[in-house]
Amino acid sequence: MVTKKSGAMKHSLHIYFVLKKNKLNKKGLAPINIRVILDEKRFEFSSNRSIDPSNWNANLGKAIGRSEDAIILNDYLNSLKTEVIRQFNIMQSLDEEITLDNLKNRLTGTKEKEHSLLEVFKYHNDEMKNQIGKTFAKGTYDHYVTSFNKIVRFIRFRYNRSDILLKDLNHSFITSFEMYLKSEERQSHNSAMKHIKRLKKVVNLAIANEWLKINPFSSYHIKTQATHRGFLTPEELQIIETKELSVLRLQKVRDIFIFCCYTGLSFSDVEKLTPSDITTGIDGEKWLVIYRKKNGHRSPVPLLPQARAILDKYRDDPEANAKGTLLPVNSNQRMNGYLKEIADVCGIQKNLTMHLARHTFATTVTLANGVPIETVSKMLGHSSIKTTQIYSKVVDTKISNDMAQLKQKLSPPKKLTIKQAM
Helix, strand or coil: CEEEEECCEEEEEEEEEEECHHHCCCCCCEEEEEEEEECCEEEEEEEEEEECHHHEECCCCEECCCCHHHHHHHHHHHHHHHHHHHHHHHHHHCCCCCCHHHHHHHHHCCCCCCCEHHHHHHHHHHHHHCCECCCECHHHHHHHHHHHHHHHHHHHHHHCCCCCEHHHCCHHHHHHHHHHHHHCCCCCHHHHHHHHHHHHHHHHHHHHCCCCCCCCCCCCCCCCCCCCCCCCCHHHHHHHHHCCCCCHHHHHHHHHHHHHHCCCCCHHHHHCCCHHHEEECCCCCEEEEEECCCCCCEEEEECCHHHHHHHHHCCCCHHHHHHCCCCCCCCHHHHHHHHHHHHHHHCCCCCCCHHHHHHHHHHHHHHHHCCCHHHHHHHHCCCCHHHHHHHHHHHHHHHHHHHHHHHHHHCCCCCCCHHHHC
């Protein structure tokens, strides 16, 4: 209860949260209303939140327990209560006539709703979830969920709060989040930048919807560090191709890995490869044409003999036929686990993964053999040639090393002295 004087008049203000049990939704949740009583006159409006009635304390007007969901809800309800009191105080300070209608207009009419960061981030993720398989891959959605959870933990760590208003976002928030990711979450620089890029996308969404006026990223620049993309040398690739493997599961994984080395497919793309993805190209030869799961870009790859031989080998594979796919691909985690066994058997010291096969196609199989970078970029389905240039730098290093060896072989013989010539 709040009691205050306005001129010669004293006003009483009571604020309660009421659960509307008679308006359960399909999920069995009841909406929470905020009831405002001013000078014995009252009105209610929605809090835009619902809860399972069994988790609600009617006497205290709050969620029961200390779970994260309960804490977030109670903090939100407290913020609504604070806002009612704030508007009441503003009316007093401006000497406005304090009536229920005037207070109601301030709360539900003229005042714009203030959005919070996690509210908007969740809204973004929910919209993305609805587009899985259409505009976005599930993996992309999962990455945004991970970033959301890291921001939840950061706000709790840095501000001891469950959320933060959009208007309170600033340059300091972003730099502090970066430091938190690197120190508390043990993220590498580039991994931290990925989370900040996702935060920036959500901030841009808020700006586009006019929920945020000032861009906190205006003076913050996201910079990633150059990374070394591992790949197999021609010798290593040949060792894996020709190695006799007695275990059938390792044979299958090795063949799929080699297929990716000669096509440049990522795991997510080779996993869903079907007969309809094979077509006849303009040269009359067999081509692999897909639209990449990651970005939807068209990826046309003429099939090299090594790749065609593997497709022929698994044409009648029962596991692949049951799935309707061209190859019997297991989960990415299982494939990478088996590749570690293959690396040990072959004496390969590098970390053999499905993505290493894609790097090998870009470097050893194509760029190192003179295929133009523009062609390689198109086959990899890159959205920008700048992405492909990362591989080009790796090849440049290889060329530099090869030429250094050549210089040693071609170095001129030592000049003969006069005494030696006699």
